[in-house]
Amino acid sequence: MRNIKMVVQYDGSRYKGFQRLKDNDMTIQGKIETVLCKMTDEPIEIIGSGRTDMGVHAYGQVVNFKTLSKDSTSKIQKYLSEYLPEDIVIKSVEEVEDRFHSRYNAKTKIYLYRIDNNKVCNPFTRKHSIHLEKKLDLELMKEASEYLLGEHDFTSFASSKSKKKSNIRTIDSISIQEKNDLVEVYIEGNGFLYNMARIIVGALIDVGHKKITPEDIKTMLENKNRSLSSDTAPAKGLYLYKVKY
């Protein structure tokens, strides 16, 4: 069997998330598998680097799948681009060694969160960012983000629905910048608990709006209690930006 790795970009607005659900549900995995099964006549199952929630986007989701097909990678890419909806795009297709696994081999992931912080909401980015009219203090947000770097128990920053054995994760970097009229928050880490990226952004927004201080982030981490931290930021501003191997 050949092992095929693909980088996938998608606008998650219309979808119930990455993971396949029931047959007719709109999911990214479901859409891609349907086309691959049609192309190969095999029961293809793709493995994603991780799930993305309903409404979350991706610049660089990575998937892999096994197939007996002898089609060239460029033919596979062309077929997918013909039959996939326009909001799911295959950026690259390559054959990789048999043991490559898009989830187990991922070293770090980078999430991006986009905030339109202008007085009025930009109509061109409104579906792929959140609009916050009240000005954010980016310097305070940067100061707050320092407390999250390194290895921590992120229980306070995970949905209470998260059922992982350990909530200890490492955040390598958080970058906050203003670019093209949007505030962009990039978070790189070795693993993200359920809703973790969105709760971190929610907390940073509270800091930026001076509802809490940067030091409160430290207290939140120490509390290890989801109910004492900030709200989860909405899905439509979040992108799985890149997966590093």
Added chain:
Amino acid sequence: MRNIKMVVQYDGSRYKGFQRLKDNDMTIQGKIETVLCKMTDEPIEIIGSGRTDMGVHAYGQVVNFKTLSKDSTSKIQKYLSEYLPEDIVIKSVEEVEDRFHSRYNAKTKIYLYRIDNNKVCNPFTRKHSIHLEKKLDLELMKEASEYLLGEHDFTSFASSKSKKKSNIRTIDSISIQEKNDLVEVYIEGNGFLYNMARIIVGALIDVGHKKITPEDIKTMLENKNRSLSSDTAPAKGLYLYKVKY
């Protein structure tokens, strides 16, 4: 009567263009006037700096209107933002002197055209740019754009439906740059004939794809014949970027 000037941003995707048509047609002018009439109980008519076609967007369309209303400019802006659809945004509202006329007083206009020139189409910009898979030679396009600068008879670059007395216009500058993964073409001029910005972009694309040479642009101008020049680039990549007074 007070004279109110507003800067308007809109995603033209759903609209039949700026200019009001029949009562129930989706137009930018129609939508704004409906809200203003409701707010003021007057038969408000807005004057735009110019029409934009079906599917064309705006970052900075300028309109003005006369009203007896005593509402503050911020109250007007708030009311419009509450009742306008999300794809029409009022960026600013100010009271101006009585003789200000958004069309007659416009000195120059800047149009922006956006091209996604990546191998695969970016799903986040696909509704507000055109996708050209084949790489454009930007240097050739820049060379070609030089021929269009200054005062010329732009008959070759106007829709044959254009019915102006004179087709002589002045282009002050054309800037072509790659930004955020998009090729952006800015065209500033003292007036634009019907479809002129889109036909100029169509010709520059032909140069960028080496279908024609930069010198052919000079010949096109001299021909004064629309049927001998390039195709009109699609509406969805075009934005009325700014109007200068």
